[in-house]
Amino acid sequence: MPIPDDVTGHEIDKDVQQELQSLPKGLAEDVARNLVMVANLLDEDPEQAYEYSRIALRLASRVAAVREAAGFAAYATQKYSEALGEFRAAKRMTGSVELWPVMADCERGMGRPEKALDMAGAPEVQKLDKPGQVEMRLVAAGARRDLGQIDAAIVTLQGPELASNSVQPWTARLRYAYADALLAAGREDESREWFAKVIESDKDGSTDASDRLAELDGVEFVDVMEGESQAPVAEAAPVSEPDVVFVAPVQEGQDEEDEGVEEYYDEDDFELDDDGDEDRKA
Numbered sequence: 001m002p003i004p005d006d007v008t009g010h011e012i013d014k015d016v017q018q019e020l021q022s023l024p025k026g027l028a029e030d031v032a033r034n035l036v037m038v039a040n041l042l043d044e045d046p047e048q049a050y051e052y053s054r055i056a057l058r059l060a061s062r063v064a065a066v067r068e069a070a071g072f073a074a075y076a077t078q079k080y081s082e083a084l085g086e087f088r089a090a091k092r093m094t095g096s097v098e099l100w101p102v103m104a105d106c107e108r109g110m111g112r113p114e115k116a117l118d119m120a121g122a123p124e125v126q127k128l129d130k131p132g133q134v135e136m137r138l139v140a141a142g143a144r145r146d147l148g149q150i151d152a153a154i155v156t157l158q159g160p161e162l163a164s165n166s167v168q169p170w171t172a173r174l175r176y177a178y179a180d181a182l183l184a185a186g187r188e189d190e191s192r193e194w195f196a197k198v199i200e201s202d203k204d205g206s207t208d209a210s211d212r213l214a215e216l217d218g219v220e221f222v223d224v225m226e227g228e229s230q231a232p233v234a235e236a237a238p239v240s241e242p243d244v245v246f247v248a249p250v251q252e253g254q255d256e257e258d259e260g261v262e263e264y265y266d267e268d269d270f271e272l273d274d275d276g277d278e279d280r281k282a
Contacts, residue, residue: 012036016065023060031060038069046076064093075102080109097124101135105142113143134161134170138177150185157181172202176209183216192216 012020012032020028034056041049053066053073060066071086084106087099104119119125120140128136137156144153157178161168179194195216198209 019063019065020060023063027059031056031063031066034059035065035069038073042073042076046073049073050077050079062093064090067093068099071099071102075106075109078109080106084110097127098132100124100128101132101139104136105139108139108143108146113146116140116143130161131168131170134174137161138173141177141181145181145184150181154178154181154185167201167203172198172207172209175201176207179209179212183212188216 012035016035017032020032023031034052037052038049038056041052050073053070056066057070067086067090071083071090074080074083074086084103087103087106091097091099091103100119100122104116107113107116107119116139120136120143125133125136137159141153141156144150144156157174161170162174162178164171175194175198179191179198182188182194183191192213195209195213198207199213202209
C-alpha cells in the first residue's frame with residue numbers, strides 16, 4: 001500500500017521515536033511513516049488504517065509502539081481477539097498498565113462482559129492514572145449493561161469525577177454514559193438533566209447529546225424536499241403540509257462482529273487460546 005510522499009498530520013511522539021531508534025535508519029523511517037498513516041486514518045477510515053498497521057507490524061513486530069498501533073487499528077475494525085493479542089504483547093514489552101481498560105473492552109467485544117468486570121477489579125486498575133481509571137469505570141459500566149444490570153451500571157458511573165464541576169477531557173463521555181444509563185432505567189427527567197450537562201462540557205461536539213436532548217424534549221427532525229435536497233430542519237411541532245416528510249434521527253450502527261473468535265497467535269513467546277487467555281508456546 002503506497003504512502004504519500006508528503007505524509008502530514010499526526011506526528012510521532014518522542015517515546016515512539018526513541019523506540020524506533022533500535023531499528024536501522026531506513027527501516028525506522030518506513031515504520032514511522034506507516035504509523036503516521038495509521039493515526040491519520042484511524043477515525044475516518046479504520047479499515048485502511050488497519051492495512052497500514054499490518055505493514056508496520058510486518059516491518060517491526062518487536063517494537064511495542066507498533067504492537068499498540070496494530071491493536072488500536074484492529075480494535076477500530078472490531079477485530080477484538082486480534083486487538084487483545086496486540087495489546088497484551090505491547091503490555092508485556094513495556095510493563096505498563098495503560099492499555100488495561102481497552103483490553104477489558106476487547107473482552108466485552110468478544111462477548112465476555114464477566115471477564116471485563118474481573119479486570120475492573122484487578123490490582124492493575126489502582127496503577128492507572130485518573131483518565132485511565134475513568135475509562136475503566138466506563139468499560140465496567142458497559143459490561144454491567146451487557147449483562148442487563150442497568151442499576152448497577154448507574155452506580156458504577158457515580159463518583160467524584162461525575163459530580164465534579166471541573167471539565168476534563170473525559171467529562172463529556174462520562175456524563176453521556178450516565179445520562180444514557182438513566183434513560184435506559186426509565187429515569188427520563190434525570191436523563192434530560194444529565195444530557196444538558198453533557199452539552200455544557202462537550203465543547204468539541206464529540207457526542208450527539210444535543211440530538212438526544214432534543215428527542216427527549218419532543219423535537220422532531222424533518223427533511224424538506226423542494227426540488228433539491230436541503231439540510232434537515234428541526235421543528236418543535238408536527239407540520240401538516242404534504243411536501244414535508246417526518247423522519248426519525250438516524251444513528252450510524254456498528255458493523256456486525258465476525259462470528260466466533262479466531263485463535264490469535266502472538267509472534268513472540270505466547271499465544272491466545274479460544275478463551276482469550278495467554279498460554280506459553282510449547
